Amino acid sequence: MSHPTVVVAGAGLAGATTAVELRERGFDGRILLLGEEAHHPYIRPPLSKEFLKGEAPFEDAAVKPEEWYADNQVEFLAEEEAGSFDPGAHELFVAGGARITYDSLVLATGASPRPLGVPGSGHGAVFSLRTIEDSQWLRSALEVGGRRIVVVGSGWIGLEVAAAARGYSNEVTVVGRSAVPLASAIGTELGQVFETLHRDNGVAFRNDAQVVAVEGGDEQAVVLASGERIPADVVVAGVGAAPNTLVAERSGLTLDNGVPTDEAMRTVIEDVYAVGDVANPFLPAIGRRLRNEHWANAIAGGTVAARAIVGEDASYDDIPYFYSDQYDLGMEYSGYAPLAKGADVVFRGDVEAREFIAFWLRDDRVVAGMNVNVWDVQEQIQRLVRATEPVDRQRLADESVDLAAL
Numbered sequence: 479m480s481h482p483t484v485v486v487a488g489a490g491l492a493g494a495t496t497a498v499e500l501r502e503r504g505f506d507g508r509i510l511l512l513g514e515e516a517h518h519p520y521i522r523p524p525l526s527k528e529f530l531k532g533e534a535p536f537e538d539a540a541v542k543p544e545e546w547y548a549d550n551q552v553e554f555l556a557e558e559e560a561g562s563f564d565p566g567a568h569e570l571f572v573a574g575g576a577r578i579t580y581d582s583l584v585l586a587t588g589a590s591p592r593p594l595g596v597p598g599s600g601h602g603a604v605f606s607l608r609t610i611e612d613s614q615w616l617r618s619a620l621e622v623g624g625r626r627i628v629v630v631g632s633g634w635i636g637l638e639v640a641a642a643a644r645g646y647s648n649e650v651t652v653v654g655r656s657a658v659p660l661a662s663a664i665g666t667e668l669g670q671v672f673e674t675l676h677r678d679n680g681v682a683f684r685n686d687a688q689v690v691a692v693e694g695g696d697e698q699a700v701v702l703a704s705g706e707r708i709p710a711d712v713v714v715a716g717v718g719a720a721p722n723t724l725v726a727e728r729s730g731l732t733l734d735n736g737v738p739t740d741e742a743m744r745t746v747i748e749d750v751y752a753v754g755d756v757a758n759p760f761l762p763a764i765g766r767r768l769r770n771e772h773w774a775n776a777i778a779g780g781t782v783a784a785r786a787i788v789g790e791d792a793s794y795d796d797i798p799y800f801y802s803d804q805y806d807l808g809m810e811y812s813g814y815a816p817l818a819k820g821a822d823v824v825f826r827g828d829v830e831a832r833e834f835i836a837f838w839l840r841d842d843r844v845v846a847g848m849n850v851n852v853w854d855v856q857e858q859i860q861r862l863v864r865a866t867e868p869v870d871r872q873r874l875a876d877e878s879v880d881l882a883a884l
Contacts, residue, residue: 487560488586489513492754495780525613562728589719589755598692631716632659743783753779772800813846842868
């Protein structure tokens with residue numbers, strides 16, 4: 479087929495990357511990119527970091543300048559929501575009744591914030607964070623300063639929002655269900671580093687706590703299972719996200735923590751791919767599926783899908799990566815979180831000064847690494863994660879030993 483049509487359902491980073499890679503790899507067919515939002519594709523990490531803090535304009539978050547899409551014959555259809563697809567007819571049904579015939583379909587429907595799901599959590603003073611509008615509204619609420627902010631959720635998004643709120647001189651309380659923030663992501667010992675960072679910057683914590691209600695009225699408050707009421711002018715829900723699988727489910731795809739794919743992002747339905755937050759791809763490096771919601775995964779998955787569509791050998795072999803900025807702390811993490819759970823942690827550097835690298839070791843092999851206020855080491859960390867040989871723990875911890883020599 480000389481001029482096939484690729485339809486990408488979802489115009490986030492994963493969907494946009496697929497379109498960009500198709501053109502860069504010489505695909506000359508038709509590309510339609512459907513997005514539920516009015517905006518051209520943008521990346522989401524700045525929404526809880528530099529954009530929320532007022533340090534960068536929205537334009538800096540664009541995947542490509544708006545004119546790129548027209549210049550490269552990518553048909554961007556704003557505010558268009560996919561409904562379902564017919565695998566036999568190769569047709570995508572768009573909400574509203576339109577049908578689009580495809581040769582290849584890429585599901586890039588992303589994820590949505592999980593609601594608090596408690597009485598009172600549906601009113602306007604409870605914020606979640608997923609779109610540029612969410613970040614704009616939240617920034618407007620925070621930049622007033624001197625307000626009481628309660629962040630529900632002590633994961634990455636919750637802590638980044640807490641840091642931004644303190645930057646605007648607000649009073650901040652973080653409520654988390656775990657005993658230590660970030661414990662499920664990086665373990666108790668590393669989570670404590672971040673809790674101490676926030677306490678040093680004036681944030682209060684309620685750990686091992688459960689929110690049971692949000693009371694409105696003149697004196698809004700977050701109510702905990704213990705009976706404590708925390709006064710709150712603004713409540714931010716950062717309790718995770720769920721993959722947007724409705725299109726896949728309506729169309730007969732079997733779900734497993736999102737949409738399962740092979741290493742080339744192919745689903746079990748011919749000519750249908752899944753990328754980004756909604757995809758649960760098989761990673762040959764660890765011999766299992768791994769779904770993650772970080773921006774690097776969106777780029778990797780979109781790139782692999784595009785390569786597969788144009789007929790190249792394609793396999794997901796990128797190491798999962800993400801970063802965070804909080805106050806004067808910057809960090810990068812590369813590795814396989816499921817393998818890191820329960821693994822031994824080896825430190826290189828000064829943990830108390832928050833200038834170090836943490837390595838997670840399983841059977842003396844590095845399965846993940848996180849650099850905190852130590853820079854230009856990601857290439858070496860990823861090389862160690864890819865390595866098949868065990869490492870010497872003492873040399874790994876010794877700052878006098880060049881990482882390149884390990």
